[in-house]
Amino acid sequence: MGEERGEGRREAARLEAFSDGVMAVIITIMAFGLTVPKNTTWHAVSHQLPSLLVYVLSFALIGIYWNNHHHLLRATQRISGAVMWANLHLLFWLSLIPVATKWVGEAHEHSLPASVYGAASLGAGVAYTLLVRMIIRVNGRDSFVAKAIGSDIKGKLSACLFAAGVGLAWLTPWAAYSLYAAVALLWFVPDRRLASRETARH
Amino acid sequence: MGEERGEGRREAARLEAFSDGVMAVIITIMAFGLTVPKNTTWHAVSHQLPSLLVYVLSFALIGIYWNNHHHLLRATQRISGAVMWANLHLLFWLSLIPVATKWVGEAHEHSLPASVYGAASLGAGVAYTLLVRMIIRVNGRDSFVAKAIGSDIKGKLSACLFAAGVGLAWLTPWAAYSLYAAVALLWFVPDRRLASRETARH
C-alpha cells in the first residue's frame, strides 16, 4: 500500500513536470508574440500597449493555472489513464490562449476577439473542473485531495465570469475584459482555508 | 543487480524527461503556428477552422505518443546507446508534425499536404516500433516491458492506417483525414489488458 502510494506520487510528479513544461513554453511563446514597435517613437509604442496589457492578463491567468495545478497534483495520490487525458485536455485549451492573446492584442476594440478569448479561457476552466473530478474519482471522496479542493467555489465562479464575458463582449469588449481581469484578481487573494489545511497535513 | 536496476531506471527517467520536454515544446509551438484571423468577422474565423481541426488532430496524436512513451519507459529497466538513438529518431519524426500540421491547415483540400502529413505520422509510427524493439532487445524477451508491450497490435494497425492515408490522399484528402482521425480514436479506447498488468505489477 505504501509502495503503491509512492508510485502514485511519482506518477503525479511526472504529470506535473510535463504540464509545467507546456505552461513554461506557453508563457514564453506568448511573450514572443508581442511584436516589436514599427518605429522608435512613443506613438508606435503606445500602439503596442493593448498587446502588452492583454499579455499581462494572459500571463496572470496561466500563472494562476500553474499555481492551482501544482497544488492539485501535490495533493494527489493516484493517477489513472482518464486523469492523464483530462490533463491533456486542459493543456489543449491553455495552448489556445497565446493565439487568442495575439488576436486581442491586434484588434482589442472588436467584439469577436474579446469573445473568443473568453471562450478559450472558459474551455480551460471547464477542463480544469473535469480534471479535478477525474482526480477525485480515482482518489476517492474521502481522500486528502477531495477534502482539500472542497466545493471549488472559486473555480466555478471563474467559469461563470468567463461565460458572461463571452456574451458581454458583444455589447462592449471592455465589459468582457473587466470580467476577465476580475477572475485574475479573484485568485490573487490567497485562499487561507486551503493553505491552513495544507499546513495541517505536514 | 539491484543497484544496476536503479541506475537503469534513473536513465530511463532522464530519457523520458528529455522526450517530455521535446513533446511539450512541439505541442505549444504547433498552437503558435495557428495564425490569427485576418479580420474580426465570422467569415475570417471560419477560414481558420481547418487549421484548428488539424491542430486538434495533431495535438491528440502527440498526446497519444506522450502517453504511450510514458508507459513504455516506465516499464523499462535498462537503456543502451541504441535505445537513445532510437528515441531521438522518434523525436525527429514527431518534430516534423508541426510543419505538416501547418501545411494541411493552409491547404487542406490538396492531396500533397494530406499525403505528407500521413508520411510524417507513419515515420513516427515506424520509429516508435523500432524504439520498442531496441528496448526489448536490451531488456530481454522475458522482461516486464516485453510482456507489457505484447504483440503491439494497435501500433502496427496505426502504421497501416497512416500508410493507407498516404496513398488514399491522392484519391481524396478527406479519406486520408478520416483514417488519421481513426488512429486517434483507436488509442482513446483504454487498453484494459495493459492497465491490469500494470496494476498487477505493483
Added chain:
Amino acid sequence: MGEERGEGRREAARLEAFSDGVMAVIITIMAFGLTVPKNTTWHAVSHQLPSLLVYVLSFALIGIYWNNHHHLLRATQRISGAVMWANLHLLFWLSLIPVATKWVGEAHEHSLPASVYGAASLGAGVAYTLLVRMIIRVNGRDSFVAKAIGSDIKGKLSACLFAAGVGLAWLTPWAAYSLYAAVALLWFVPDRRLASRETARH
C-alpha cells in the same frame, strides 16, 4: 520538523524546475529572433551584427539570473504562496527581454529601444530583489538563505546601473549599452564570500 524541511526543499526544487524551463525557452526563443541575413554577402551579415551583440548581452543577463536563481533556491528551506507569485513576477519581466532584445537589434541607434531594454532589465532586477525579500520573510532572518544573501550589494548596484541606463539612453544609446554590459561583467567576477559559505555548509 525534518519532514517539513524536506517538503520545503522539494517545493523549492519544483519552483526552480519551472523557472529553469521558462528561462531555457527564453534563451532559445531569443536566438530564434535573430533573423537570417537578407543575402549572402558580408555586408548583409554586418547588418545583423548589432542583433548578435545585443543577443550576447541578453544571453549573459539571463544566464546570470539563472545562476543566481539557482543558488538562491538551493539555499531556500521554505516556500510560501507569496514566494510563488514573486517568482512569477520575476519570470514576467524576464519574458519581456526577448522582445526588447529584438527591438534593440533592429534599431540600436535609437534612444527609445535602448531605454526600454533597460526598463525591462530594471523590472527584472527589482522583481529579483522582491523575491529575495519574500524568501527571507518566510525562512526567517536567521535562516541559512538570509545569511547567504547578505546585503546583496551586487543586486542593488545592478538595479542602479539599469536605472541609470534608462535615463542615459536619451543622451546616447551607447552610454546605456555600456552600463548594461557593465552589469554583466559585474556578475562574471565570482563572489568568493558566498561560494566559501556554501562550501562551509556542506
Added chain:
Amino acid sequence: MGEERGEGRREAARLEAFSDGVMAVIITIMAFGLTVPKNTTWHAVSHQLPSLLVYVLSFALIGIYWNNHHHLLRATQRISGAVMWANLHLLFWLSLIPVATKWVGEAHEHSLPASVYGAASLGAGVAYTLLVRMIIRVNGRDSFVAKAIGSDIKGKLSACLFAAGVGLAWLTPWAAYSLYAAVALLWFVPDRRLASRETARH
C-alpha cells in the same frame, strides 16, 4: 565526503536538466523554422528539400551533443561556478545553430552560409572541449570522469573537421557539407571503450 558527493551529483543533475531543456527547445524550434512549401506541387516541395536535409544534419548534431553531454555530466561528481559558465557558453553556441540552419536552408549553394554554419558548430565544439576541461579541473585528473573522457580524440577531430569546413566552404559549399556530415557519422559509431568502462563502473 559521501554527502558532498551526493550534493555534487544533484547539482550535476540540475545542470543537465537545464541543458536538456535548452536542447529540447533548440531541436523543436529548428523544426519550426522549416517553412511550409509555397504551393502544393512536388516542385514546391523539392525547393524545401535542402532545408529538410540541413535540418536532419543539425538535428543529428544537437542529438550528438545531448548524448555526449548526458554521459559527461553523469560521470561528474563535482560542479563549480566555472563549470556552470562553461556550460552556458556551450549552450550559447548551440543556440546559434537554428539560425545558421535556417540560413543554409534558404541559400545552401552560397559559401558564406556554409562557412557560418561551420563556424557556429566549431564554436560549440570548442565550448564542449572547454567544458570538459573545467569539469576535469574540478573533479581531479584521477577522477572517474577524467578517465572516462580520456584523450577525447573524437572531440578534437570533430573540431578540426568543422574548422576545415569553414575554409573549404569558400571553394565549394558541398565540400563543407560533406565534412559536417562526416562529423555526424563519426559519432554514430558507438564508442565501445567508453561504454565498457561505464558498465565496469556499476
